[in-house]
Amino acid sequence: MNNIYNSLKVKDIFKSLKARFFIIVAVTGLISCLCMHLIILDSYEDRAVSVRTTEVQTQLRILANHLIFYNYLQSPSSDVINAELDMLANLYDGRVMVINDDLKVVKDTYNISQGKTIISEEVVNCLKTGSKGTVSKYDQSNGYIELLTPIIETEVIEEQDVSEYGNPNEVVRGVLLTSVSTDTIETTMEILSNRAATIEVLIALVIILFAAMVSYALLKPFDRITAAINDIKEGYTDQPIVGPNYLETDAIIRAFNALLRRMKVLDDSRQEFVSNVSHELKTPITSMKILADSLLTQEDVPNEVYKEFMTDISHEVDREDKIINDLLALVKMDKTSAGLSITSVDVVALTESVLKRMRPIAKKHNIDLTLESKRAITAEIDEVKISLVIMNLVENAIKYNKDNGSVKVELDADHQYFYMKVIDTGMGIPEDALDHIYERFYRVDKSRSREIGGTGLGLAIARNAVLMHRGSIDVKSTLGEGTTFSVKLPLFCVGVKQ
Ligand SMILES: Nc1ncnc2c1ncn2[C@@H]1O[C@H](COP(=O)(O)OP(=O)(O)O)[C@@H](O)[C@H]1O
Ligand SMILES: [Mg+2]
Known part of the structure; x- marks a missing residue:
């Protein structure tokens, strides 16, 4: 603190609130x-x-x-x-x-x-x-x-x-x-003037002293805030700032404490994310280790067992690969639109191509996959990111469906937005889980999701991509009956045009 004041230049003194306050009080007193x-x-x-x-x-x-x-x-x-x-x-x-x-x-x-x-x-x-x-x-x-x-x-x-x-x-x-x-x-008059001058000098001294005291006392809360912020900055404490203060400093303190809380939340969520990532990445490796070890400890392993274990190891490698790919996709996205590369895209054709890739999986479970578009839609969007959105939603609709169920994708647009609905006849999402499905690594049924190759990152990726386009994503679900995801995206997105 003292170092800061010592290094102040004369020019900077007049920028100081304390100095200005002192000068105002002193000058007012002396002039009167x-x-x-x-x-x-x-x-x-x-x-x-x-x-x-x-x-x-x-x-x-x-x-x-x-x-x-x-x-x-x-x-x-x-x-x-x-x-x-x-x-x-x-x-x-x-x-x-x-x-x-x-x-x-x-x-x-x-x-x-x-x-x-x-x-x-x-x-x-x-x-x-x-x-x-x-x-x-x-x-x-x-x-x-x-x-x-x-x-x-x-x-x-x-x-x-x-x-x-x-x-x-x-x-x-x-x-x-x-x-x-x-x-x-x-x-x-001369005598009076001289006497007045003497008294004035005394009064001036009193006024200057008073001005110094008042400016010091009145602006002390600001020093206290700076000191408290410095303490937090230097990591001595992460306690919120408190103190009997003025309305004005109270507003600063409240804003700062809110910022502090937000930083803490971010920090906590980052830590949680890191620990989740480590855990998720570790699981396939542990499985591979067990599989490999059991192969190594056994002697004369029959060829079929060897093959079976190696197939399992290969699956785990795929899983690891998928998690890493999803993580990379997620990390690349922030919620600002700066990272978008916008092109003019035929949304119906894009959806059609995504569905085409999904058809084999749907066929496996005998799920009917249909696309219904009310009109031709061309939008200025980031093609890669929006195809990730469609893919994740449709993939979920197929994965969390029943055998012989159906998935319907509906497209529509007005002059400002285009709308996409992914409607399935699957198992539905419990109500208390609805608030969490966009969280990273969140899965309603962890073991089932893993069984069918989920990472818990799909919806987080989809939501981030939608938010980057300044759109919105919404879900409605009835347990046992089905789920509908609705996405609303602007036709013209502000971003880096190519
Ligand atoms: N269409 C759906 N029907 C039922 N549950 C769903 C659906 N979409 C998502 N979920 C639930 O939300 C969770 C998170 O989805 P997502 O982020 O895509 O992760 P995952 O990798 O598990 O698919 C899923 O694990 C699943 O429990
Ligand atoms: Mg998914």
């Missing part, structure tokens, strides 16, 4: 942390600027009233007001200019613009609009707030007018143009 930082600082700034603006605005309004009270615009020499102006300017680290309604600067706390005329749209506007002209502007890049405050004198009008308008008349006498530094706000 950073956003929070920016949003909080930004709203602090807005809030601080607005508080500062209201505060200064209030002071300025009070100051404006004092200006009127001391008639400062006409005689700007009042010490009280000058002191008040300086104090305000000092307090907020800013500059206050008093401008009269002729746009002339009456007082500048910086003592620069005194006596000058200020022609600024905002000032003119403020003079015109009166109390509505209170304006503030925040210049973030230069770090100050600019405020315009009208200096308003209220004149009490005649009594009837008061009742008519309900308001004292306002006259704008001048404007206070003030700029206030926001340095303190910026300093506070």
